[in-house]
Amino acid sequence: MKVAKFGGSSLCNAAQVKKIADIMKSDSERRIAVVSAPGKRSTGDTKVTDMLIALHANHTAGLPVEEIITDIIGRFAAMVDELGLEYHLLEKYEEILRSYLADINEKKRLLDALKSCGEDFNAQLVSAYLNKIGVDATYMCPGEAGILVTDEPSNALLLPESYDRLEKLKDAGQVVVIPGFFGYSKSGQIVTFPRGGSDITGAIVARAVNASLYENFTDVSFIYSADPSRIRSPHKIEEITYREMRELSYAGFGVFHDEALEPVYKHNIPIMIRNTNAPEIEGTKIVAEREYIPRMPVIGISCDEGFTSLTMNKYLMNREVGFTRRLLQIMEDHDLSYEHIPSGIDNLSIILRSNQFEGNDKLAAVIADIEDTLETESIHVENDLVLIIIVGEGMKHHIGVATKTTVALSKNDINISMINQGASEISMMFAVAQKDAQRALHAIYYNYFDES
Numbered sequence: 001m002k003v004a005k006f007g008g009s010s011l012c013n014a015a016q017v018k019k020i021a022d023i024m025k026s027d028s029e030r031r032i033a034v035v036s037a038p039g040k041r042s043t044g045d046t047k048v049t050d051m052l053i054a055l056h057a058n059h060t061a062g063l064p065v066e067e068i069i070t071d072i073i074g075r076f077a078a079m080v081d082e083l084g085l086e087y088h089l090l091e092k093y094e095e096i097l098r099s100y101l102a103d104i105n106e107k108k109r110l111l112d113a114l115k116s117c118g119e120d121f122n123a124q125l126v127s128a129y130l131n132k133i134g135v136d137a138t139y140m141c142p143g144e145a146g147i148l149v150t151d152e153p154s155n156a157l158l159l160p161e162s163y164d165r166l167e168k169l170k171d172a173g174q175v176v177v178i179p180g181f182f183g184y185s186k187s188g189q190i191v192t193f194p195r196g197g198s199d200i201t202g203a204i205v206a207r208a209v210n211a212s213l214y215e216n217f218t219d220v221s222f223i224y225s226a227d228p229s230r231i232r233s234p235h236k237i238e239e240i241t242y243r244e245m246r247e248l249s250y251a252g253f254g255v256f257h258d259e260a261l262e263p264v265y266k267h268n269i270p271i272m273i274r275n276t277n278a279p280e281i282e283g284t285k286i287v288a289e290r291e292y293i294p295r296m297p298v299i300g301i302s303c304d305e306g307f308t309s310l311t312m313n314k315y316l317m318n319r320e321v322g323f324t325r326r327l328l329q330i331m332e333d334h335d336l337s338y339e340h341i342p343s344g345i346d347n348l349s350i351i352l353r354s355n356q357f358e359g360n361d362k363l364a365a366v367i368a369d370i371e372d373t374l375e376t377e378s379i380h381v382e383n384d385l386v387l388i389i390i391v392g393e394g395m396k397h398h399i400g401v402a403t404k405t406t407v408a409l410s411k412n413d414i415n416i417s418m419i420n421q422g423a424s425e426i427s428m429m430f431a432v433a434q435k436d437a438q439r440a441l442h443a444i445y446y447n448y449f450d451e452s
Ligand SMILES: Nc1ncnc2c1ncn2[C@@H]1O[C@H](COP(=O)(O)OP(=O)(O)O)[C@@H](O)[C@H]1O
Pocket: 006, 007, 008, 009, 010, 036, 039, 196, 217, 218, 219, 220, 222, 223, 224, 225, 226, 227, 228, 229, 252, 253, 254, 255, 256
């Protein structure tokens, strides 16, 4: 049994829905479809999830909402019309949106309920269309399917007991269409996964039914060695390990959600990244082990923006037992998660995502706490950092990756703010200033891959 997840780009309009219906029809092993909300139809267009977020923003600010509701329903109406489906679906969609707006008072709850609508409405539409073309299909809400999650709005984590509940999907006599991106908390609230989280739903369902394959249909035929919007015609990856993929997707490869690897990797369920617009191409396979090609120690290079580093100096820091523990306690007190902590004998840097400091004086408060508690001699803040991460299982056995990279950067006159090798030895991080990011990525990429 295969589980197929279709991303927003695969479901952005009626023509795309027809393609995914053909894909489902063409392989009887595809028994479960997990669907996203309609994505962008062209550059400059808006994803339905973003329209729903805008609806929430206007509603909570007391601004007009009618135009946004019309636009959201309009996106589905265009599809219902072209696919020849019944209009009562649209009445139902509008009723649901209006009932959430009227009945849910808590802001964060309302946001999650509204965000879930993109996927929820699309799943109903896809199921109706499959039936219209003769595929026996049924829509199943994540609550009915058994997706139980923690109660942290917009940041749900799966509760493990869900797997037992979801197992029944194995025996469904029909093709089941499940909306991605959200589940239900034990108290019955809708809670969404982080953005891009339909990949997570697909992985959860694949693991629950012990699928032979988790197919992730998107708008590219392969995962490439670098983001194709940053490097022209990057090298295509045919096989990549779960560990490599997790490192790369966490650090900017937006094609697959990093948290979607957790449900499947222990159970060795392979993932295929495939293109809805070219389903005949096999795509990239994500697996537990791959053949190591000695001349290619690096498989991918990602570039992730928006980091801040705090570098603290204190003479004899190395002698102070508990310094790092107390620093991390301060981070926890301020609800901050960190990415890296490179250190020296009398200094230590902590790198965090800058968006955690947005909107108030949090950074100043953190610095004040560090100064009070740790009595540092100086703290230097560097904003607008970019992390370039080089990843490859082969790096463990290969000498000279760091040298090769630093030489490439120095030849291009790019200053490195920090270097850190991951404990797993399959990744290495180089922090550079935002202004140098694109040049640095080019310099490093073409050091490992030929121009194609
Ligand atoms: N290394 C990479 N390889 C392939 N695609 C990538 C990579 N990094 C970023 N992407 C982007 O990921 C996009 C697909 O992901 P996403 O927009 O989430 O699709 P979907 O709508 O199917 O969920 C591609 O169009 C591509 O621009």
